[in-house]
Amino acid sequence: MNERKVSPRYAKAIYSLAKESNIQDTILNDFTLILKTIADSKEFSNLVESPIVSSMKKYEVFKEIFEDSISDTTYSFIKLLTEKSRENLIDDIAIEFELIYNEANNRLPVVIYSAVELDDDAKSQIQLKLSEWTKKTILSEYKVDPSLKGGLKIKISDWVFDASVQNQLDK
Numbered sequence: 001m002n003e004r005k006v007s008p009r010y011a012k013a014i015y016s017l018a019k020e021s022n023i024q025d026t027i028l029n030d031f032t033l034i035l036k037t038i039a040d041s042k043e044f045s046n047l048v049e050s051p052i053v054s055s056m057k058k059y060e061v062f063k064e065i066f067e068d069s070i071s072d073t074t075y076s077f078i079k080l081l082t083e084k085s086r087e088n089l090i091d092d093i094a095i096e097f098e099l100i101y102n103e104a105n106n107r108l109p110v111v112i113y114s115a116v117e118l119d120d121d122a123k124s125q126i127q128l129k130l131s132e133w134t135k136k137t138i139l140s141e142y143k144v145d146p147s148l149k150g151g152l153k154i155k156i157s158d159w160v161f162d163a164s165v166q167n168q169l170d171k
Contacts, residue, residue, distance in 0.1 A: 007089050011096030014077050015104075023073060028101050030074035031094035037065065038091055048087060055082045062087070108136040113145040113153040115164070126152070 018027040038045050047053055047061060059082035067075060081087045102109065110130060112118075118126070123142060130138045134156075145153070150165035 006086065007092035008096045010081070010086070010089065010093045011100055014073075014093070015097055015100045017073065019104075021073065023071065024101055024104075026071050027074055028098060030070040031097050033070060034066065034074075034078075035091055035094050048090065055085045055087060058082055058087050102139075106136050107139055108134055108156065109139045109141070111141045111143060111155040113143050113148060113155070113164075115144070115146055115148040115150050117144055118142060126154075130154070 014027060015024065018024045038048060044061075044065075047058060059079065062078050062082065066078065070078075078087070078090065081090060081093075101107075108130075112126060123140070127138050127140050130140075148164035148166050149169070151163045151168070152161075153164050153167070154161040
C-alpha cells in the first residue's frame with residue numbers, strides 16, 4: 001500500500017486510541033522523543049530505514065532504547081509496527097500524529113525568520129498579532145537569516161509572508 005495513505009491511517013488510529021484514554025499529550029511527547037532520537041543518531045536512522053535488517057532485530061533495538069522512556073501505549077504501537085514490518089514509517093506517523101494533535105488543539109506551528117535575533121518584546125508582539133489573525137495558539141520557532149537584510153519572513157505550513165528588505169529590493 002502507498003506510504004502516503006498508510007502513515008495517516010496509523011496516525012489517526014493511534015490518535016483515536018490516545019483520545020479514548022485521554023493521553024494525547026503523552027503520546028505526542030513520546031513521538032517527539034522518538035523523532036529526536038532518530039534525528040540525532042545517523043546509525044539509528046539508517047537502522048530504522050534499512051530493508052536488510054530484520055524487523056525483529058529493529059524491535060530489539062527499539063525495546064532497548066525506548067522501553068522505559070515511553071508510555072505503554074506508544075511502546076505497544078511500535079511493537080505493532082515492527083510486527084507489520086512498517087517501522088520505517090514511524091517518523092511519518094509521528095509527524096502525522098502531531099498534525100492531527102495540532103488541528104484538534106487549535107495550535108499552529110510557525111517559523112519566523114529575521115535578519116537579526118529578535119528581543120523578547122518583538123517576539124511576543126509578533127506572536128500576539130499572529131494569534132489574533134489566525135485565532136490559534138501559535139507555536140513559534142525563530143531563526144536568524146542574515147540574507148534577509150531586515151524585516152521578517154513568516155512561514156506557516158506552505159504559505160510564506162515575506163516582508164523582508166531583501167524581498168522589497170528584489171521587487
